[in-house]
Amino acid sequence: MFKTTLTAAAVAATTLFSGIAQAEPVYFIAAVSVTDWDKYMNDYSSVAIPGILGAGGEILVGAQEVSVVEGDYAHNWTVVVKFPSADAANSFYGSPEYQAVIPIRHAASNTETSVLMVAPQFVPPS
Numbered sequence: 261m262f263k264t265t266l267t268a269a270a271v272a273a274t275t276l277f278s279g280i281a282q283a284e285p286v287y288f289i290a291a292v293s294v295t296d297w298d299k300y301m302n303d304y305s306s307v308a309i310p311g312i313l314g315a316g317g318e319i320l321v322g323a324q325e326v327s328v329v330e331g332d333y334a335h336n337w338t339v340v341v342k343f344p345s346a347d348a349a350n351s352f353y354g355s356p357e358y359q360a361v362i363p364i365r366h367a368a369s370n371t372e373t374s375v376l377m378v379a380p381q382f383v384p385p386s
Contacts, residue, residue: 284381284383285381286378286380287340287343287381290337292335292339293334293373293374296367311357311358312341314352315352316348317352319339319340320341321338321339322337322338324337346378
């Protein structure tokens with residue numbers, strides 16, 4: 261059962277990043293509503309951070325508070341990670357180690373309001 265779930269998650273991650281040029285940097289952006297800080301920081305982040313770094317990711321932002329310039333922002337944890345490529349982001353997200361801690365992230369946050377996304381690096385129009 262776990263192997264089937266892991267395979268499905270890896271396929272979903274490949275599909276998620278498939279529309280992004282493979283050689284360009286991508287940004288993994290998370291707006292999370294953390295409900296259990298101890299579980300999130302100790303159980304989830306202790307695995308997620310080494311996984312990000314091991315896949316070549318660079319954590320650019322990890323902040324409980326942000327300055328909202330316009331609109332409403334109700335999240336209490338914002339993360340921006342730069343990966344060298346969509347393949348590197350895939351490697352992180354689809355890894356067995358990260359897949360194993362996703363349920364911990366879900367248990368420690370509000371999954372109805374939290375958002376995770378991947379976006380390509382901006383390339384000015386020519």
